[in-house]
Amino acid sequence: MTLPFSIPTVMTDRLTLRAPRESDLDAMIDFGTSPRSHYVGGPFNRLGAWRLLMITIGQWALRGYGYWSVDRTEDSVFLGRVGVIFPIDSPEPELAWGLFDGFEGHGYGTEAVIAARKYADTHFGLGPLASFIDPSNTRSLALATRVGARFERAFDEDGEPHHLYRHPKSGAPA
């Protein structure tokens, strides 16, 4: 399968950011049906997890940017997602990320986020980008701070509290 609208591949030292594909579904279902998907509106049933993958691809078609699937390059293991999402009712495009269970603590998130941010800046013309983070999601808050994003304001979405973190535009940590 090849995607019609170009979804670019982005390489980092250890990771490959690539187009989502059908074989991502099993990992998406594992993630989407687990409590780890709480911060992206889950947990979902199988249909909801399938929809997460389809929405991702549809958003690339509709907006020209979206979530990449992130593989560890050396063994092609699909370990999470990073990219720019912009649901219709969001205030602005969001730099978002999520690692699957077992892949935290290796700096993969940081590496993926910096690469995605730089690509979004130079190729999509997006930035300085925001990230909307649930204040109880301490791992994501720490990652945002580590890559140079700064707290800008608090807001509620669907009754859930969020902190908006603003990234530096350069793509490099501030």
Place this chain on the structure above:
Amino acid sequence: MIAPTLHTQNLTLRMPCLADFEPRAEFASSNRSIWEGGPLDRHSTWRIFASEVGQWPLLGYGPFSVDDTATGAYVGEVGIYHPSDYPEPELGWFVIPTAEGRGIAAEAALRVMLWARQTFGWDRLVNYIDPMNARSIALAMRLGGVVDETLSGQDDTDVVIRHDLRGLA
């Protein structure tokens, strides 16, 4: 792949785009959408719209946005839907209220059936229709569909209508 552009006498069927969202959301938020799982808020409509558009590259079929060729106005959607909980690909349609009564859904649906036959060689397409949605059932019959009680729908109450594509070119 993305949707090819198809033409009928009056209509242009094409790949959906972001500009289609507002008229689609207006339809989905109205009582007209009760047979399509509505009324729905904008967030839900976005999720469904984006996920259906995402079918194209993964499955090679999906929704076509339908324009009135003469005016370029968006009038609705006809396409082949296949969420993971559907037993098989489904032919579906909706027309926005201001464009109803002009045979748009029928004209576009026939074109999509022909395209599906030519592209995939399928012998049939089905509709899953709520039994209370008399208007869509009537249209499906007018298109040559027959109720097939041996087939499963999206849920137990759906009327499943089978369209034989084998007579199409």
